[in-house]
Amino acid sequence: xATPEGHGADTAHTATTEAEHGSGGLPQFQFQHWGGQIAxxxxxxxxxxxxxxxxxTPRMRAVIDQRASTISGxxxxxRQVQAEAADQARAAAAxxxxxxxxxxxxxxxxxxxxxxxxxxxAAVEEAKVSEQVAQAETRIAxxxxxxxxxxxxxxxxxxxxxxxxLTGKAASAADIKAALVARGGAA
Amino acid sequence: xxxxxxxxxIVKVVDLPDVTLPLVGMVDxxxxxxxxxxxxxxAAVVLFLTLVTSNAQVVPxxxxxxxxxxxxxxxxxxxxxxxxxxxxxxxxxFTVFVMILAMNLLGMALTFxxxxxxxxxxxxxxxxxxxxxxxxxxxNGLGFFKLFWPTGAPLVMRPVVGLIEFxxxxxxxxxxxxxxxxxxxxxxxxxxxxxxFVVTLGAMAAGGGFGLLGIPGAxxxxxxxxxxxxxxxxxxxxxxxxxxxxxxxxxxxxxxxxHAH
Numbered sequence: 001x002a003t004p005e006g007h008g009a010d011t012a013h014t015a016t017t018e019a020e021h022g023s024g025g026l027p028q029f030q031f032q033h034w035g036g037q038i039a040x041x042x043x044x045x046x047x048x049x050x051x052x053x054x055x056x057t058p059r060m061r062a063v064i065d066q067r068a069s070t071i072s073g074x075x076x077x078x079r080q081v082q083a084e085a086a087d088q089a090r091a092a093a094a095x096x097x098x099x100x101x102x103x104x105x106x107x108x109x110x111x112x113x114x115x116x117x118x119x120x121x122a123a124v125e126e127a128k129v130s131e132q133v134a135q136a137e138t139r140i141a142x143x144x145x146x147x148x149x150x151x152x153x154x155x156x157x158x159x160x161x162x163x164x165x166l167t168g169k170a171a172s173a174a175d176i177k178a179a180l181v182a183r184g185g186a187a
Numbered sequence: 188x189x190x191x192x193x194x195x196x197i198v199k200v201v202d203l204p205d206v207t208l209p210l211v212g213m214v215d216x217x218x219x220x221x222x223x224x225x226x227x228x229x230a231a232v233v234l235f236l237t238l239v240t241s242n243a244q245v246v247p248x249x250x251x252x253x254x255x256x257x258x259x260x261x262x263x264x265x266x267x268x269x270x271x272x273x274x275x276x277x278x279x280x281f282t283v284f285v286m287i288l289a290m291n292l293l294g295m296a297l298t299f300x301x302x303x304x305x306x307x308x309x310x311x312x313x314x315x316x317x318x319x320x321x322x323x324x325x326x327n328g329l330g331f332f333k334l335f336w337p338t339g340a341p342l343v344m345r346p347v348v349g350l351i352e353f354x355x356x357x358x359x360x361x362x363x364x365x366x367x368x369x370x371x372x373x374x375x376x377x378x379x380x381x382x383x384f385v386v387t388l389g390a391m392a393a394g395g396g397f398g399l400l401g402i403p404g405a406x407x408x409x410x411x412x413x414x415x416x417x418x419x420x421x422x423x424x425x426x427x428x429x430x431x432x433x434x435x436x437x438x439x440x441x442x443x444x445x446h447a448h
Contacts, residue, residue, distance in 0.1 A: 026192060028368070033197040034306040037221050041301075041310050044229040048286060051233060053278035059240035060258050067245045 156180055191379035195303055195372070197221055224301040228289035236285075257285065261431055268435040269442055276438050279318065283311060284431040291371065291423035295416070302426075303371040305364065312363035315434050319359075323441030334444060363433060370426045374419045381415060384408035 027033075156176050163171040200223060203216040239254030247255060261281045265273035287302055294300025301307050323331040335349045335356065385408045388401035 026372075027195040027197060028303070028305040028372070030197065032215060033219065033221070036215050036217060036219065037197075037225075037304060037306045038310045040222050041225055041307055042314075044225055045282065045286065045310075045314070048229060048232060049278060049282045052236070052282050052285075056236045056240050057258075057278055057281070059243060060255065063240070063243040063245065063247075063251075064255070064258075070245050 152180065191376045191383065194298060194300075194375060194379060197304075220299045221301055221304055221307070224293060224297055224299045225290065225307070227297070228286065228293045228301060231293065232285050232289045257281075257288075260428075264431060264435050268432070269439045272442050273435075276435075276442070280431050280434050280438075283315065283434055284427050287311065287367065287430055288424060288427035291427055292420070294371065294375065295419060295423060300371055300375055302367055303375055305368045308368040308371075309360075309364040311367070311430065312360040315363060315437065316360035319437045319441055322438065323444070326441060327444050330444065331441065334440060359433075359437060363430065367426050367430055370422055374415070374422055378412060378415050378419060381408045381411045385412065 156173075159176050159179065160171055160173075163176070198220045199217040200220060201218040203218065205215050235250075236254065239251050243251055258281070261284050262274075262277060265277045265280055267273075269276055290301040290307070294303065323334070327333070335352045337345055337348045337352060340348045385405050388405035388408065391398035391401035392405065
């Protein structure tokens, strides 16, 4: 700190340092230079400390905090949007399921209705057809009865003709009729 | 060969009259190369931090990323070592870190390295040690001396261990100062020595004849200089970081005295 020689002895001073230098000692141990360096370093250090503590650190922290809040805000928004989208997707899926169930119900109803209608129609047709069959059967029975009565007359005529041919004389109608009845033929 | 020690010589650039202060005595006010190196480092730090913080964006640019990287490095350090009180001590640790880092890095570009002056590193160390003492007594009063009373050791051993603890505590400023000083001194001396070899062996080779044998040696020395330069950049950063880490650890000792002991 305190230089051994006065300022006026400047040439002597440099000569001394050169001598020390030449003798191999480190220049760092020339203590006459310490005071000025230390004082200047402390001044710069205090100024820089005040600048960093008062100006740079608050600014830096403000930016970093702002960034953190921006990021967390964006994350929050993204999470919200994602939740909304999930809700909407669930709603859409429910709607689709409902629509499918409804359409299946409608289809089943339509199928049932169609089956009932066709069964009804079939029943009506069958009734009609069976009526016709019944009528036809009645007609056939009438025709057969008529035919069978005709057969009796024909048998009588034939018998009369045969008897006339065999006996040469015509049998009475009453005899023939009696014979036919006796033979069991249906009149 | 150039004297490798010569680079540490303090040279007066502007001579100012000496002043005599009470108590201190005579102080040489001359502006030396050391003052200039310190001032350039200081100005560079202020300029850098101004550029980084004046127009800080939420999405940082390149320069801001570097600045925030350094900021975050020290912020994490104070937070993780000192704990929830760490933010209070952040400005001090950050100031020490950036000043030493700037002086170290500037030494890679200038012919003079401020942190290779024992006066400078001792000042940093003493200021840090003084701060630890002041905070220690302010926070704990006389409980500060519990720092030297190892409750973990057996009772018989405690005075002995405590004495050792006390000496190691008192040696902290010395080790802080000498570590940084020694690293910067050694690195720059080694650089200068190998650079000197390049010149000397090159001059030998220029003489021709047997001197041509100097060429491989000069080439090897050149390789060493390149490698050492890279190493010195690493050391420049690392020593500033180590100083910051140790400052944090020493501060933690006294800030969280009740929790740790």
